[in-house]
Amino acid sequence: MRLDKFLKVSRIIKRRTVAKEVADQGRVQINGQVAKSSSTVKVGDLIQIEFGNRLLKIRVKAIKETSKKDEAQELYEEVND
Numbered sequence: 001m002r003l004d005k006f007l008k009v010s011r012i013i014k015r016r017t018v019a020k021e022v023a024d025q026g027r028v029q030i031n032g033q034v035a036k037s038s039s040t041v042k043v044g045d046l047i048q049i050e051f052g053n054r055l056l057k058i059r060v061k062a063i064k065e066t067s068k069k070d071e072a073q074e075l076y077e078e079v080n081d
Contacts, residue, residue: 001063003028003047004037009064011072012049012056022049046079057081 007019023037027050049056058076
């Protein structure tokens with residue numbers, strides 16, 4: 001699944017266009033590599049997203065084409081270093 005779509009479906013970022021902009025600005029990494037919005041996300045990947053001065057690290061647990069609001073949390077888990 002594309003990175004921008006995963007960020008939207010998992011409700012980490014509310015809109016796909018915003019997810020695309022964030023990724024294309026180089027503020028998202030997958031497994032330590034800077035990722036573009038079209039990068040492929042797989043189960044087990046570690047994603048880091050820079051939100052201003054906050055860094056969010058998540059591990060992908062599942063991939064779904066769509067999800068309801070209450071199911072979105074099941075797609076990833078936050079990683080604390």
